[in-house]
Amino acid sequence: MYDHVFRAGAIGTMMLPHRIVMGAMHLNLETRDDDGAALAAFYAERAAAGAALIITGGVAVNAVGAGGPGYAVIGDSRDRAALSAAVRAVHDRGGRIALQLFHAGRYARPGAGEVVARPVAPSPVYSGFSRCTPREMTPGDITTTIDDFAEGACTARALGFDAVEVMGSEGYLINQFTAPLTNLRDDAWGGDAERRRRFPLEVLRAVRAAVGRDFPVLFRISGNDLVAGGTPPGEVTALAVALADAGADALSVGVGWHESPVPTVQSQVPAGTWAAVGKALKRALLAVGHKDVAVIAANRIHDFAQADEALSGGELDFVAMARPFLADPEIVAKSAAGRPDQVNLCLACNEACIDRSFGTDRVSCLVNPRAGHEEEFPPPQPARHRSGLFGRYAVIGAGIAGLEAARTLAGLGHHVEVYEAAARVGGQFRLASQVPGKAEFAETIRHHVRELREAGVPLHLGRRIGGEDVPELRSFDGVVLATGVRPARLSLSGAELPHVRDYAQAFADPEALHGRLVIIGGGGIAVDLAHTLTTDPDAKVTPEEFLARHAVPENAPRPGTEPAVRGALREVTLLRRGPRIGAGIGPSTRWVVLRNLKSAGVQMLTGVTCREITPAGVIVTDAEGRDRYLDADHVVLAVGQVPVRHLAPLLHEAGVPVVTAGGAAGTDGLNAVRATAEGLRAAHRI
Ligand code: SF4
Incomplete structure (x- = not known):
């Protein structure tokens, strides 16, 4: 199964056992005051489950290049300590980790915190994303920034990273130099195609010189900016070839800017849409003899069947997946074991990941609320590894909050029984699966139910629990009340x-x-x-x-x-x-x-x-x-909605420990992300 994925491949001098790269994700864990514990725990779990090469979220090469207050800056000793912890954690589990060298340019968000001064960019072109007009970089700023990339690469190598990736896509600084829309200069750094691509090339050359020929260097190139005035297609191809000439070991191909009118990573985008962009660049490289430069496709490939299909024609070398690793840290191990049915699929909803990455809240995942909280909540244990005394718990309500609570309790080794008044599980979440672009919400329900069945959890469907049932519930050590909402x-x-x-x-x-x-x-x-x-x-x-x-x-x-x-x-x-x-x-x-x-x-x-x-x-x-x-x-x-929680006072009165989760706990700010997070927490609190 997945023969194209599960074969070894190389990025420069680095051999990797399979063709999936865990793509860069900004997590808002990078600058927490915890010596890198949360960041290390996040990466460690994924490395332990087979993520062969992990790319960190963007680490700014200087303070003005930070995307916001939650971004690590390579020159900051505290941030370096956290990154070191991540490197050790990944290496201890047999994985490899690359540091992404990042500069936000005009996408840095001033006012988001003290870290970011007024953003800089090739030209003072207003950004609707950051809502600011950046300061135009002087020639001196430009050469200093190139030096900062090189210094950052040196530091990465010294910290033990296995590779670096230069962030040159998605509309960040380097990409701003290549696009006529944002590079209005007429000097050595802009004015025609050759001068527009000078900055990315100088950055790559400086990075390569800093780390030496044997250290893998990836470059994240924008295969299509998807904005009017973006880098013209011919210039993208010319840049790809020039980067290969300048010593890039791999091109990871991104698409789209934050200001693009074309959706790129939303669920409305058909899976696999952007693989064609990477394939076109691979053909261009092969045409000029660059057969050793790996091309990595990215965006909207979210399971191994799609990755295998993308790799099958031999026109791509690797596939980068990011959000699927949030949804299921074990996606590689489960897919390698021929058990794709066990994978908790990413829904491309962006609700707990990309949307949060624009702010300062921890990035997590709607379908896996443990993501980003690995050090707080231990991973579920297979039954054979469990020891100790366990309890008996009832979960009332099998909407998404109840399902999350039940699978967490079962994963902790407890005896769990689930009671659901309807004939089917899923509650409001099942309604959502009817919405265009949300059909895969049904997959989450299927996944959670399969987990419960494999754990031997009885699901009592069509069983409405009323006040008369409370005496029976006293036989449990506690109840998670996840009875949801009704329409107001x-x-x-x-x-x-x-x-x-x-x-x-x-x-x-x-x-x-x-x-x-x-x-x-x-x-x-x-x-x-x-x-x-x-x-x-x-x-x-x-x-x-x-x-x-x-x-x-x-x-x-x-x-x-x-x-x-x-x-x-x-x-x-x-x-x-x-x-x-x-x-x-x-x-x-x-x-x-x-x-x-x-x-x-x-x-x-x-x-x-x-x-x-x-x-x-x-x-x-x-x-x-x-x-x-x-x-x-x-x-x-x-x-609006009204919480359904009439059982709570009856359970309290009967002395049954009870924790509410999801809509039953209240409707303020209620959404599926909050519901699953509360399901997880309720299971640990009860
Ligand atoms: Fe995927 Fe949604 Fe989870 Fe983000 S929050 S990783 S898009 S399921």
Whole structure:
């Protein structure tokens, strides 16, 4: 199985046992005041489970190049100590680790902390990502920065790293030099193609000179910037060849900038879409005789079947995966053992990883809330390794919080029983699996249930626990109450009319909704529902269609249109009292979803107060204070949720230790990330 993945390969002088590289992820663990304990524990677990080469998150080569306050700076002795701890931890488990040399340029976020001074860049071009206009680098700044890259590489080698990767893509400093959009200079560092690629080449040459010929140097190149005014395709190819000439051992091929109108890593992007970009560069290198420079594909390859497929034609040497290692630290070991069914799949939701990496919260994972907290929560133990005394626990509710609590308890060796009132597990999470781009949420449920079954956990489905069952629950050492939420009702004239339903009823039977539809509510659930109701669930987009739709081959990236609009079937209007539709959706995803809604013709009204629901519509007062009548064949209420936790006081009264998790614990800020994190914590607290 996965024959193309599981064969040895080389990056320069470094032999690796298989073809998967754990790609760079900024974790917000790098500068914690813990001597690198959390960072080391994170990497150690992955190295122990077969991650052969780990690339660290970007480590800034100087303070002004840090992406924000959570970024390590190579010149900082405390950060170096943390990095050393990570190196030791990986080496102790037989893995290899490369340090990513990073400079954010105009993507550094001033004001995010004291670490970052005013960002610098080739030219003072405003960035919507960092919301600032950087200072133009002087020629002196440029040569000093090149020296900083070289110094950083030297330090990495001295710290025991096995390789370095120069970050030259995703719109960061080096990429800003290669793109006409952000390099407006007309001096030795800009003005034409050759001068625009001088900076990356000088950086690479300096790094190579600093570490010597035998030390592996990878370069993360932008295969396609996906922004108007980005590096032209011919210049990308010329840069790749020049980097190979200058001694790069591998090119890791990224795509897209933070300002790109084309989604690159969101679930709406078909898996494997970007492998073609890496293959094109490999062909260009082979055409000029660079057969020993490894090409690494990245972005939207999230399981080993896709990686094997990408590698199968021999046009790629390695595949870099990042988020899948957050979702399942053992993805390599499980795949090598021929057990892909055991892999906890990354959903490409970005909710606990990329979205958090823009701030200062620890990066973690929706489907694996232990990620980033490895030193806090011990890994689950196979039954044969367990010893000691264990308890008997009940988990009431098998939504995502309950499933997480149950699998954690089972992994700790306890006897667990799960009670679920519905006939199926999953709760709200199962509803989400109907939403376009979220079909794989069902895979998480499948994974967790398989784990529970393998651990021998009884799942009592269709078993509603009531007050009369509390005496029976006293036989347990404790209860995790994860009974979730129910849709909130709306106190509004007409809310009880027959054509009005709540969001759960709408998800349960979307085919019953047709014609003109008004959704009262504009939060994440309302947006998901509108997306579901306006998209053909059977429509599949191939990578080729996706690229064509976004005009990627012509290098004129543009917002794509939703291919599978069901606008003819339904005319949807979203009504939100507040100012922002989908306010709780993460920044990496919200713009994609809202654009899809727009292309589906969904009307999104904000600042609206609903006055009355009538048999044929909804009376509202709009943001300008005008009363309006909106025709509607159906009205759906998505106006929040109410915790279901009536058992909690009864359990307390009966003296049964109880911990609530997920929606049952409260609905403020409730989402799947919070629910799974609480499931994990409840299992450890009970
Ligand atoms: Fe993948 Fe979502 Fe986990 Fe990020 S939070 S690693 S995207 S499942």
